[in-house]
Amino acid sequence: MKILRLAVQNVRVHSLKMLDLEPGTTLISGPNGCGKTSLIEALYIALRGKSFRGSDESICSYGAQMYQIDVATDELQYRVTYQNQDGAKRKQFVVAGKKHGRLPYALKYPIVLFEPDTLRIVNGSPQRRRDFLDGLIQQYDQSYSHELSRYNRALLQRNKLLKDPLINDDELFSWNLILSDYGAKIISKRQAVLNDFNSKITAIYQSIAGTSDTVSLKYSHESRVSAQKLLKEYEEKITYDKAVGATSTGPHRHDIAIGFGDKPAAKVASRGEARTIILALKFLEAAYIEQQTGKRPLILLDDVFGELDRHRQKRLMSEFVDNQIVMTSTGD
Template sequence: MKLKSLSLENVRNYEKLRFDFPDEKIIVIQGLNAQGKTNFLESILLLSLTKTFSNAKQEDLIMWGKDFARISGVITDQKDLLSLEFFWGKTKQFPKTLKINNVKKKTEDFVGNLQVVIFTPKEMNLISDPPSIRRKYLNIILSQTDKKYLQNLINFQNTLKNRNALLKMINDKKSKEDELVFWDKKLTEEGSDIYFKRRKFISKIQESLSNNYSHVAGKENLLSIMWNKNIPESLEDIKIFYKNKIENMRGKDIITETTLSGPHRDDFSIFLNGKEISISGSRGEWRSAILALKLSEVNYIKNTTGKTPILLLDDVLSEFDPLRQKNVLNLFHAEQIIITTAHPINKPEDSRIYEVRNGVITE
């Protein structure tokens, strides 16, 4: 899969941009700090997911002082051309609109057409960061490969908000406890599905993780992922497990006015040769582990969707020495790789170099 063109209107610091991608496989966008490197890649991710999964709200993504924003792009997969458009605004006057080939689409039909794998310096800290970052990682990949996942996740987050509000009311004696029944049932349904899909994904990528790590590091190693909770394997068993858990925790939930159990508390750790990497691994081992994870992610997307994702590397190459930089680019079997960099890098083979300055990209 490749992007042929990308147009941005009022997206962060891009007032108007039309970028035609060259035929070269690797596109390097270099620029000083705060010129729009991350924003450029973020907009591609947005076109893929219509959601950032960062702390930014949709309105933060609109250029300051403007009312709406638009991202559109043409992608090609083998011979097929597809034009995608994502429009959103600050007020109801500019409702969120998604279009494929100029026809309006629902989120679930829009998401999953443009497959990307993003690798940012933030993800280098995937190992040491708080659990929410690891959940975000899972959400990004699962939303792209599973139509229902994103919608279910949004529903779950709404259910959680409503249930927490009700818990507060119950604790304040303004509502009755049996009002929870409705929300608990919804929570069980939606939450179990998230638990199930996340675990299925991790067990699938485990298969290639050690192999990929060994490729990156140059010698045999064992890389594995372990969840913070033991959850049953089948969806049916997960539902029973989660239902019981919610029931058992009800008293505590009311006192604390929060839902204490569920996939919103999910977390995992990474182990290298049996040792938890966040405790004993070197910085270099962290980097290689994340790289292995990303490689497994590309394979996972290929295997589940049949499409080769576009690889977005946000200023991460400079974290590797020149030899490994070359390795990184060769290890990923992508058709298109978009790299940003604040530091000069050696021109990769089959690449074209651009410069970004203040939201304007030139060759």
């Protein structure tokens, strides 16, 4: 699928804006604050169903009570409308003339997003790395969003109970069961992706950097996990969890260990080396999504060229030469 045209109304700084997209690369250029990222965001909302950087209220232009996004492709027409009048909020997706309260999974189109914050995957928090992995899996696995949602709802309930000094272990058991069931599925799917990525990332890194350095990716939990093993972990941690008032084990606490040589990348990789690792991850992400979905993902590059030297800029564009790219830049 190719994106042909984008039109937005009352989207952040844009009261009205139309943009024709090229089948190859479209460059949106201009000074900071002119709304370049807002156009990238609008494409993401229309094709993925949500923003990557804010709430619907924040997307609306100042003083406006609605926004609208129209995306024309060579296959489908997408329209997103949001209204906030007298405290009543309503969002609607219209695709090929059919209305939906939420964008159906079958109508979502895969996107690989590369923005300045992406460059913090190596040195940022474990949550940032979990979000990267979870977001990737959700693009090809329809059940994964449901599994994450059920796990997180159960986690909130268990944490709430753990703060009650009168709670007994039996009252936690049903929540332990739910967490172990969905947690095992989440862990297994994360591990499958990382095992595939780990077998390929060193070769990609070396091809970008022109060095013999090695990169490794490892999930922080043991290689094999079952619902029974995870249930045992939750049960064994009850006394500690009661003391701290929170659930101390499970996929919400896990991480991706990124190694550079035989040491943690966050400790020893230079700024340029960290950026090369991120490039390699993004190349793997795009290839893996295409492998799983049969669709070539849309590539959104939001003001990242300033963070990359010319060699990495050229490598980035050559890797995605067969994908449609929409990119922003403060330069020409």
